[in-house]
Amino acid sequence: xxxxxxxxxxxxxxxxxxxxxxxxxxxxxxxxxxxxxxxxxxxxxxxxxxxxxxxxxxxxxxxxxxxxxxxxxxxxxxxxxxxxxxxxxxxxxxxxxxxxxxxxxxxxxxxxxxxxxxxxxxxxxxxxxxxxxxxxxxxxxxxxxxxxxxxxxxxxxxxxxxxxxxxxxxxxxxxxxxxxxxxxxxxxxxxxxxxxxxxxxxxxxxxxxxxxxxxxxxxxxxxxxxxxxxxxxxxxxxxxxxxxxxxxxxxxxxxxxxxxxxxxxxxxxxxxxxxxxxxxxxxxxxxxxxxxxxxxxxxxxxxxxxxxxxxxxxxxxxxxxxxx
Numbered sequence: 233x234x235x236x237x238x239x240x241x242x243x244x245x246x247x248x249x250x251x252x253x254x255x256x257x258x259x260x261x262x263x264x265x266x267x268x269x270x271x272x273x274x275x276x277x278x279x280x281x282x283x284x285x286x287x288x289x290x291x292x293x294x295x296x297x298x299x300x301x302x303x304x305x306x307x308x309x310x311x312x313x314x315x316x317x318x319x320x321x322x323x324x325x326x327x328x329x330x331x332x333x334x335x336x337x338x339x340x341x342x343x344x345x346x347x348x349x350x351x352x353x354x355x356x357x358x359x360x361x362x363x364x365x366x367x368x369x370x371x372x373x374x375x376x377x378x379x380x381x382x383x384x385x386x387x388x389x390x391x392x393x394x395x396x397x398x399x400x401x402x403x404x405x406x407x408x409x410x411x412x413x414x415x416x417x418x419x420x421x422x423x424x425x426x427x428x429x430x431x432x433x434x435x436x437x438x439x440x441x442x443x444x445x446x447x448x449x450x451x452x453x454x455x456x457x458x459x460x461x462x463x464x465x466x467x468x469x470x471x472x473x474x475x476x477x478x479x480x481x482x483x484x485x486x487x488x489x490x491x492x493x494x495x496x497x498x499x500x501x502x503x504x505x506x507x508x509x510x511x512x513x514x515x516x517x518x519x520x521x522x523x524x525x526x527x528x529x530x531x532x533x534x535x536x537x538x539x540x541x542x543x544x545x546x547x548x549x550x551x552x553x554x555x556x
Contacts, residue, residue: 236259238259238283238297244296249273250518252518252522257292258289264279295308296318297318301391304325305331309337312341313337316343317524318346319346323405323408327545344528353516353517364477368477369470369474373452374452376471377413378456378467379455380402380457383433394436402458407443408544413468424445424551428440439459442456443456445547464487466480477493478491523535
């Protein structure tokens with residue numbers, strides 16, 4: 233694919249570096265020097281501060297939107313109205329209402345839209361999903377997930393701490409990944425409750441979210457996402473009647489990604505353990521782009537669709553309403 237990128241920050245750079253066989257044609261950022269710095273690593277890439285030059289570029293097939301949350305939908309809408317396919321970073325929008333505007337435009341234009349839930353493409357989580365689908369742990373009972381980091385000096389002054397720009401705090405940030413993964417394994421949740429709090433950072437949004445979700449069949453997801461974790465942490469556990477799958481780490485500062493399968497024996501007692509480790513670079517970004525390319529080629533819905541983002545944002549909004 234020929235790709236246009238809007239947003240040359242940390243996530244935009246991750247996206248650009250993971251394009252593989254796809255080509256970055258043009259890159260836009262309000263900070264032109266930042267756009268030029270990113271474009272310099274991609275031969276023939278045009279750097280600009282003008283969004284329209286990206287979304288209207290005749291050679292661009294798909295636009296990657298890696299902006300702050302307030303600009304996700306406006307930027308994606310401009311690309312969709314220009315007939316481009318889009319990948320918009322999670323959470324996809326600040327609200328369900330914003331995302332609905334994008335969904336209607338996508339349906340009207342007949343293009344493919346995907347939300348950046350790249351955690352679905354991490355090798356430990358993909359292997360866990362394969363085992364889960366094969367019945368390795370039997371009927372699902374409950375899920376437990378933890379995700380967090382410790383921020384950095386001045387974190388309270390960044391855009392993620394601004395309610396108007398971000399739409400919310402840690403619940404919408406890393407929490408959207410945990411909720412998406414819980415829905416990926418358990419399906420829809422009918423009961424939503426939790427507690428949002430600001431324990432450490434002097435900011436107007438929450439820095440911790442404690443989430444309890446229950447399906448109509450009684451399966452439970454217990455999730456905690458935090459900006460005061462201090463040591464970066466990712467842990468996601470899937471408990472079935474016949475065993476457990478546990479994924480820890482995401483690579484980098486989160487530690488080597490690993491999956492452990494605990495298989496219960498007929499006599500119970502200590503389970504049989506099988507362990508996989510996934511060292512090396514994080515390939516989830518590239519796999520996600522390739523999945524988008526497959527969807528564009530076949531017309532099939534991508535993994536991590538607008539509908540998936542809708543389901544996650546509905547849960548987020550219920551938690552925010554309950555916390556007022």
